[in-house]
Amino acid sequence: MALWKKLLLAGLLLAVVVGAGLSRLRLETDILATLPAELPEVGGLKLLRDAFDGGDDLVIGLEFADAGLAEESMGRLGLHLQTMKGVERVRSAGTFENPEQAGALLAWSLQNGSVERLGAVRERIEGEKVGLYLQEVLERLAGSPDPAEVQRWSYDPLGLLEGLKMEEMASMEDSGFVLASADGAFRVMFVAAEGGVTGYKEAGAWLEGIKVEVAEWLKREGVEAEVFYTGEPAFMAETGSGIEKDMRGTIGATEVLITLLFWVMFRRLVPLLWIQLLLVVVMLLTLSLASLVLGRLSVMSLGFAAIVLGIVVDYAVLILQKSRDHPEMGARDLRRLAAPGIVAGAGTTSVVFLSLLFSGLPGLGELGIMVALGVVTGLLVMVLVMPELVAGREKGRGVKDFGSQKVRHGMAGIVTCLLVTGVTGVLMWKGIPGYATGAEALRPTQSDAMSGWEVVQQRLGKEDRASVPLLVSGTVESIRSRAEETVALLDGLKGEGVLVGHGVPSVLLPDLQAQEGNRSAIEWLVGERERLKASVLEAGFTEESLALFDQVTAGWERDLKGVWPQRMAVGAAAEVVGKVIAPTEDGVVMLGSVTVEGEPGKPDMRRLAEVSERLKAKGFVHLTGWESLGTALAGLVKRDFLRMTLPLAALLAVMLWITFRNWRDMVLSVAVLGLGIAGLMATMALMGVSWNLASLAALPLLMGTGIDYGIHIMLSMAHEKDDVRKVQSTTGKAVFFSGMTTVIGFGSLVFAGNAGIASLGLACCVGTLWILALVLGLLPYWRAWLGRLGG
Template sequence: MRALFSKPWFIGLLILPLFIGGLMRLKLETDILATLPGEVPEVRALKLLRDGFTGGSDLLIALEAEDELAAEEAMTTLAERLQKRTDLVKEVRWAQPMEQQAQSGAALMAWSLQNTDPAQLQAVRARLEGEGAKAKLQQSLQTVANSLDAEKVQRASYDPLGLLDSLDASAMSALEGSMFGLVSEDGMFRLLLVTPATSVGNYKSAEAWLKQIKAEVAEWRGDEKLTLRYTGEPAFQAEIGAGIEKDMSSTIGITEVLIALLFWIMFRRLKPLLWIQGLLMLSMVLTMGAGGLLVGKLSIMSLGFAAIVLGIIVDYAVLIIQEARQHPEMDARGLCRLAAPGIIAGACTTATVFLSLLFSGLPGLAELGLLVALGVLVGLCVMLALAPRFTAGKQPPNSVVTITGAPARHGPAAVGTLLLLGGIAWVFATHGLPKFMTGAESLRPTNSEAMDTLQWMQDRLGQQNEASLPILITGPAVELRARAQALSVKLDAAVKDGTLIRQALPTLLISDPAAQTANREFIQWLLAEQARLEKEVDAAGFAEAAVALLRGVCGVWKPALEGPWPQDEANAAAGPVLGRLLATGDRATGADMKPGEGVALASISITGKPGLPDRAKLAAVQKLLTPDTGAWVAGWETLGGALSTIVQHDLNQQLLPIMGIIGFTLLITFRGVKDLLLSVLLLGGGLGALAATMSLLGLGWNLASLAAIPLLLGTGIDYGIHLLLALKRTGNDIRYVRATTGKAVFFSGMTTVIGFASLFFAGNRGISSLGLACCVGTLWILLIVLWLLPHWRAWLRVK
């Protein structure tokens, strides 16, 4: 048995079930918010906005027709058709005609009245008792007949008794329009909200459900000239999940093909190419298995790990091949001992730098760092264990490189060094350093139909010259109404001083149990007086529609008084509307809300355009939302600034430890200070050249691409280690090192470039920009390593 445990294949068989279990556990995470730090208030606000309110998981179908009548008719018929598919749809909501909204509208008014100030309702009662009702009705008739204010005329027509006079007039803006943002001003654009019949919590089920809905819509649509587009959570899940699958397969596939092509061009041997491909696949399977055990998921930000890992670990196989070509007499064990020091030093340094991303404030980048580090370490073990067995003693007779002739000239390298340093200095002096872009655009998909539809929806429903932003008011449910009232005072002042165009807080709809208890007496009085008041309205000459509000609210209150009082909004007839504006932790929602916590959804409008608010105005609004208000802007517009602060702080915190780790590793590897300083110059020159290139091209850092700095430190130092160790072994024979180890380093660098370049095609803007920065930075570091670094070492007379 002891002999078995000494066999690598037997140990491999024992741990294989663990990796298989990890692969089975690995899943795709399609939620972009899951890749962001949940403790950041702006991130939590976005999660609450999406998960804490009714409709957070709905599919939004946007419809536009040639005229208002056609749009209304099309939306109604489509909604009614989908309502019949109870196997697919739980609920459908759309902007129904006024007569069809009477029940929910009355319930909403009843809920607002029973939570209003009891003193205001008592004043209404005092005006309507005895002969007061006739006087109030005559006053309303005069308003209808003589007022030039259309709003006052309309209100007097449907509320001649003045029941709504008890409500705060300034807060009524939160209830303006019965359409609740589902119809554009011209009426030609409309939204349909579709709630799935069952949970579509993963992208596979979301994709299958969405296909069924689209098929139903296509059958209904026929040849009608309509514009129909889809957005919302199911659309995003299906789109992002499919994108991750495509990115994974395409990046791995493209990387594998390009690496194989590069290997064939450089070495022209088929057999090594085949076993290298096999070892790369084995490494990736083991890495994904280990990742499944430790991480359990692949997110939209960590999906690019595979291409990066492939570009790094293939280097180890090529370095071993190159050593085998130069030492054909060595066996596998001797070859491993010769190649191992440089490979281990480079791999450990690279893995350590990537592991430093675990301390990043962005969970998505932390996952990326962990998976790449796992892949590098797994690839190190696989290559050192198996690659020497495939290469030792199996090289062609003419594989040994011999160099004759004069030594390498230092003149061109001196000119190149001056051009490099002078060029960097000139660019920084004339163009400055690359700017850091604080927006959250880098976190969004590169090409997203669902995102484009969402932007189109915002453009059509919003005002052309203003941007509407959601505001979440959070806090204990019992304090929520008071917080909303206090915030309303601040926002009203902001409207007056021009900071805001308008504000709408649902203060009237927030529950006030004490007011509900006090208002029960008024409600009982109104129910008892309903018949008399209806007769008074009729006798005054009003149309039948004038008693609709009275009948509606009394119809809501009559059965409510027979149950528990005060009635919770979750059981109120207005629940579907309230659920879109209010949420509590006592309900089962997808949001991480504490019991007793309440959230109210408000909105503000500031100058700008839909989705592009004026930055100065937005900053002024954020200053108003102090912690005591419990209010936050729940939008991507503010997310970028919050996250950029975290990312820059992380970078400042990580750079010194990373440089310390690199320095310690280099001291152990080189056992000399001069080679360590050369490595630092190499990294500094590469990063400086990258920054200068970005400035010259007008590019800037963003939340994701900033991670290129630690990544380049980890991958770039690898090339320097291999070349400097080779120069040390050969006594600074520059031409020989370039023809042997330099050839392997060039291949290694180009495979890393291929790995990063494949990220250009990723479905996420941040990952794509990260790939671009790493690709350009690697090319600069590779140029310095192969051309300038050997001459720098010779000038310093390092032995």
């Protein structure tokens, strides 16, 4: 069959496969999907986002000139946004001050509160006692110097709040209800999309509409304010568009640099165009296979494309070089000649990247799977197609020599001594790079949504402390006692100086036993409502002072006609309770917080770790949030790093023995790898860079690539009888091209939008450069020198 017919048939088949595959592939913008689901901290973050009312809202922070302008403007802006198409609800500071919601919340808290306290409220206002009680209240109002106390009794003359422990009500302020800064100039607004946002494109379009509307309203009203956008829709839109941008940027940069390198070394236009076309085919097929294997492309697996391009192009160049060396060969013979080395290299590379499945981070595991798929796909495409395109069409021109100057063995020895001394000196001076246990490696490198979230944390928090969420879970029957047990533990930690404070809104938790015990008092208050109201008015109070009592008793009246006891709050109370208490498959979960020394978003990690360990011992309560996630992931990644590295090292050792069958070459391979990794660490130490959750995976990747380069050089040295100059001018050039394309692939990841992928790319890029320089510049001399000693 003619070549054009083969290409046409292959193109049609490719279109069908790629079309079917890409139609199923989706972009996964949820960073939590790239983390191990078995960690309680990850599960807690998912609950924090998905289970609690408002967890997926857009958060808008506005900084005004003063508190008065802020309060007035936020109210009017909220009403305006509520009228927008696509907006389901708007919540801001002051939402909870309306009588209906405040009354419903108080009613729910009282019916789940202390039976003795509510009974005491009833006893104080029974029969004729109500008049005497109201006179005492009036005397308090007249003599109290405390404005807060005066306001309280003015709106609660019958003393319903006496049925609650006020310290429990105050704890709600530390549990997520603060929507304004201490000075009142910074306010936060929560905006929910109608029907929710299901994809990053939809989230981006909806967010852009909100931004335009807010900007136009501020301009129209003549209000000056600095606006920050964060929350789930902002992160979703930013992450999704970032994935697309990174894919285009890394692939484009890698393609350009590889093209320039190819042209400098080979100066052949037609083969270059064929290689570029085949690389596109490899990418499309890899994405199609990913739709079958993974079904998604996450933020941490997006870097596969640049890495695959840097690896697969080597296979094409190897076949091209073989065709130049053997212009008499047909496609079948050329394929037989080139395939063994390509298959061996692809197999080693695939195994190394698949080892990332044991890294502890599913996101890195997905990256490993994607690269392995791309490498195997590239192997098949290049071996099957490339020989058909170049066989018999290339003249034996060879590759331009590096130069004829011969480096002396003595100079190589001096360079080796200086290098070992320098690396050792830097590591002794600066120390081995540490390991950053924070979760920063999982976050975007540049993110307006993350910057907005940090501003919200800083302005709503206090400068010298940091609050971290905690979750308490249990059945409806046990959750109250568990919350009280948690409070007792946290009080102890506060007494020890480990905690600054805590907020556990146990007053809002359902207590079925308390509801049954309080029913009698509640029925009495509802039945005596009109008499009690008349007594209040006769004592001289206004109608406004009865608004809260009316709302509480009206709510109770509705509840008593429905299901009793209530397992969860309903009506207006549910709007508030849903922010901190959510139903689960097994019961309920409550959201609270602990406060430790530090600053907003940056707690004292030592104290936080101590709190986490003490809470975990209970089994039903644990910290959540990004601050505690970093510590949990650090332990998991360290453990899985050994599980990943040790078997891989054993496998590579077996491969080295099978390849060389002598200890000398095995030791040299390990020496190159060890010195290369030591050089990487010295470079990191000088740059002030630490290992993190993602970059630690560079070590097993460098083990694979570094050994491959050394194998090629030492096999060539054995074949050429330790002729250093000849090996450097032939095999050395092929290894140089292969290494530089790998460097280009990893280097393009440095500019990725995800901090972890960027750090992984930087570590792999620097490490590969170190190993490549050692393999090409020193390893041939080491082997020749040891060969003479052995001879």
